[in-house]
Amino acid sequence: MQRLLDLKNTFFDLDVNQQRLIGSALAAGGISLLAYYFVFKKKERKTIPLGEGWWGEGVKRLSEDTKVHSFKVETSDQEIQDLYERIDRTRFSDPLEDSAFHYGFNTNYLKKVVSYWRHQFDWKKQVDMLNKYPHYKTKIEGLDVHFIHVQPKNKAHQKVLPLMLVHGWPGCFYEFYKIIPLLTEDQGDVVFELIIPSIPGYGYSEAPHKKGFNSLAAARIFLTLMERLGFSQFYLQGGDWGSLITTNMAQMKPECVKGLHLNMFITRLQKGFKGLLTLVIGPYLPFLVGLTKEDVKRLFPFFEKNVWTILRETGYMHIQGTKPDTAGCGVNNSPVGLAAYILEKFSTWTDDSYRDHEDGGLERKYTLDELLTVIMIYWTTSSIVSSMRFYKENLTMNPDERIDGLTNVFVPAGLAAFPKELMHCPESWAKTKYKKIYSYTFMPRGGHFAAFEEPQLLADDIFSFIKKVEQ
DSSP states (O other): OHHHHHHHHHHHHSOHHHHHHHHHHHHTTOHHHHHHHHHHHSOOOOOOOOOOOOOSSSSOOSOOOOOEEEEOOOOOHHHHHHHHHHHHTOOOOOOOTTOTTBTBSOHHHHHHHHHHHHHTOOHHHHHHHHTTSOEEEEEETTEEEEEEEEOOOOOTTOEEEEEEEEOOSSOOGGGGTTTHHHHHSOOSSEEEEEEEEOOTTSTTSOOOSSTTOOHHHHHHHHHHHHHHTTOSSEEEEEOTHHHHHHHHHHHHOTTTEEEEEESOOOOOOOOHHHHHHHHHHTTTOGGGGTOOHHHHHHHOSHIIIIIHHHHHHOHHHHHHTTOHHHHHHHHHHOHHHHHHHHHHHHHHTTOGGGGGSTTTTHHHHOOHHHHHHHHHHHHHHTOHHHHHHHHHHHOSSOGGGSTTTTSOEEEEEEEEEOTTSSSOOOHHHHTTTEEEEEEEEEOSSOOSOHHHHOHHHHHHHHHHHHHHHHO
């Protein structure tokens, strides 16, 4: 009935000549002509507009410096001393008995992390490590955009391909450090030239000064960055917000994006009877609804593994999507509070079973030096509040109703499904959004922070996907 009403409304929206044409077709029994008209009258949108923006202070300037400048991460004794004084004034609360990480970051373990931070962690050494790769900044839409640009050790027989890697929250550019050598020093016939930016408002990229900076704005800025660096065609890779930003880039300029590789991808379950059918018979007859045995293992029981997980793990999203500045005040002024807030995500999002351990399983995949380097990037740049605001800017309306939510992706896509990701998306669901899937891989292990947790697995999948595209 709804489709009939939609056809009726469409008919009366046409001009008189168009209505007469359809009337004649009906009178002549031209049902096929009528069907052809409605199928091709409304063509599927294949790109989204670039738009424009200005996120700097004050009014938009008529021109801005488009040069790319070298940048170096720095610190000082004063900065470190201020950190120590704040750590020394921390007030700890006692955890509940046997609570592990089920109430958040366990305070008993937090004290151990803080003690290491205060007495053993060497921030100056980590700064030197961060500077092992060349850093740059350039002004785009009023903001200083930070990025790393790593050239491969090119050999005559290797094809060099540009690849942008985009992080999410609560990550940063640093989470790609372990995968950089795997992508730039490979001995095969393909090697990558890497561009790794910081999302504006994260780390060393300047925070927007105006409301409205969302993934579409970030995508446009990163497209400008690639153009400024001289790349007319390139590959993209992302997870978390990086997945949405790179998807938007592919939607905006598909002619520039040779391929899109994602380690987090979410498409909504189909509405209506088909979606209900998937949930009802999927566990028993998965092949009838386009699922595999591995999909069933990761998806069902559906409410326990998806709905309940989302309710349990996304309280932060509601806070950051509504009142980020309020919550941000506390973690921006307390280094220990910041560490607890961020590192709890590195525990549970790496493996939800880590909630059962008093140490949150944090040192099973990461070292304390690695984790505290992430914290220090947020702390020393005072960027936690601006990073949290990115949620509010992207959740001002239903994402499914945004123009990018209503537009499919037509560039070659490679999807890596890690088993401990927050939500599993079967290939059959992903195909409703990503129309040219060249590879879909059930990864054997790993969670949300793929490049940080399993750099070799992710690198291998990137190589495999891009080689398929190149061939």
